[in-house]
Amino acid sequence: MDSDSTVTTRQASAHRYAAFLPRWPAVSAEPASWQGRLGAPPAGGAPALATAHAPRDGRRSAVRTGACAGLAVPPAVTAAAIKVSVLTGGGIPL
Numbered sequence: 001m002d003s004d005s006t007v008t009t010r011q012a013s014a015h016r017y018a019a020f021l022p023r024w025p026a027v028s029a030e031p032a033s034w035q036g037r038l039g040a041p042p043a044g045g046a047p048a049l050a051t052a053h054a055p056r057d058g059r060r061s062a063v064r065t066g067a068c069a070g071l072a073v074p075p076a077v078t079a080a081a082i083k084v085s086v087l088t089g090g091g092i093p094l
């Protein structure tokens with residue numbers, strides 16, 4: 001078997017797999033909740049905008065990292081506040 005046919009076979013296998021991926025959520029998952037539908041555009045849009053409009057100088061990585069970290073901070077703070085509330089047996093002090 002020559003290398004050209006091996007590459008072609010691998011590519012065909014990858015294309016079949018990639019063609020199945022968009023259909024997987026339709027056959028396996030529950031419908032998305034309204035909270036998920038409202039949260040998905042900002043969650044995907046922030047890193048996309050940061051990547052598209054990041055400056056060309058050395059700050060590009062910092063801008064991308066900041067955009068992604070900005071998505072992780074609110075859930076982490078919320079989880080910490082809930083944990084503190086559970087451990088203290090009371091409400092969340094504001």
